[in-house]
Amino acid sequence: xxxxxxxxxxxxxxxxxxxxxxxxxxxxxxxxxxxxxxxxxxxxxxxxxxxxxxxxxxxxxxxxxxxxxxxxxxxxxxxxxxxxxxxxxxxxxxxxxxxxxxxxxxxxxxxxxxxxxxxxxxxxxxxxxxxxxxxxxxxxxxxxxxxxxxxxxxxxxxxxxxxxxxxxxxxxxxxxxxxxxxxxxxxxxxxxxxxxxxxxxxxxxxxxxxxxxxxxxxxxxxxxxxxxxxxxxxxxxxxxxxxxxxxxxxxxxxxxxxxxxxxxxxxxxxxxxxxxxxxxxxxxxxxxxxxxxxxxxxx
Numbered sequence: 001x002x003x004x005x006x007x008x009x010x011x012x013x014x015x016x017x018x019x020x021x022x023x024x025x026x027x028x029x030x031x032x033x034x035x036x037x038x039x040x041x042x043x044x045x046x047x048x049x050x051x052x053x054x055x056x057x058x059x060x061x062x063x064x065x066x067x068x069x070x071x072x073x074x075x076x077x078x079x080x081x082x083x084x085x086x087x088x089x090x091x092x093x094x095x096x097x098x099x100x101x102x103x104x105x106x107x108x109x110x111x112x113x114x115x116x117x118x119x120x121x122x123x124x125x126x127x128x129x130x131x132x133x134x135x136x137x138x139x140x141x142x143x144x145x146x147x148x149x150x151x152x153x154x155x156x157x158x159x160x161x162x163x164x165x166x167x168x169x170x171x172x173x174x175x176x177x178x179x180x181x182x183x184x185x186x187x188x189x190x191x192x193x194x195x196x197x198x199x200x201x202x203x204x205x206x207x208x209x210x211x212x213x214x215x216x217x218x219x220x221x222x223x224x225x226x227x228x229x230x231x232x233x234x235x236x237x238x239x240x241x242x243x244x245x246x247x248x249x250x251x252x253x254x255x256x257x258x259x260x261x262x263x264x265x266x267x268x269x270x271x272x273x274x275x276x277x278x279x280x281x282x283x284x285x286x287x288x289x290x291x292x293x294x295x296x297x298x299x
Contacts, residue, residue: 011293033275037067038086038097039118040110041078046101047126050075053230057123058100059086061112066097077123088112101125174200184215193217196227 040059044051051057057077058068069084071077078084086097092112099106104125167176173190180187185199192199195217202214210233212219212226219226222235231237 011289011296014289034087034089035114037088038110038112038116039078039083040086040121041076041083041118042120043075043122044071044077044101045075045124046104051077051101055102057084059084060098060100061086061088061092061095083118086112090114099123104128173198175203195225202226
């Protein structure tokens, strides 16, 4: 009988210890388990103008980097559902989020909250940007157009003093027919390779700032034609943009896509799994203790 009492006391002690351990684990996990991240998007300016493409927007909590994104549309960040993800845990609820634009602190801040939907927050920063490691395009040789013969006055037989009207340019692309016939371009087609860029535009640094191959629609071979490739000489960067050499009017305004509910992030899934493990461990401990107690009672 005395043994049964001791066994009962031991089981109760183990039960209390198990409950205490479970509560302690829950408290610790509540502070450190990642919660669903906060997400931001909106307009962004740097020194009063729209932030250019490749600008980095970063978010910090207590001096620790919690997320960053790169501008892919001039003057916007987190667009097209590519939100600025700001990670955090229960310990960060109510903490201030500080934003930086290319290393320059933005005027706006936000508060980290749990279970928040994507928030629109326009950011503005002013100051000197930190230097970036933007790769410098390799210099390319500009083709030199061969001189063309022009009519001029002469002193020989039949030579009068009148001047000519200049070389013929049948397709009006800016390159004389005589030069196109000696090269690879078609004197009757202003866009020989059909990539959307005028032959002359491809041979000089025009509105797009690049010199490309007028006889190859995809100069860098990245699968995006030169006319739509923001980086036609860099095969590792194929951001597609509409490049029109003669465009002078601003693009027409378009409606912004309505954000859709995002898929769970790894942090969300990890937090759910941790809670399932804690609850499962508590249930198993309780079942084991009950079985031991019943066994001791039978003895």
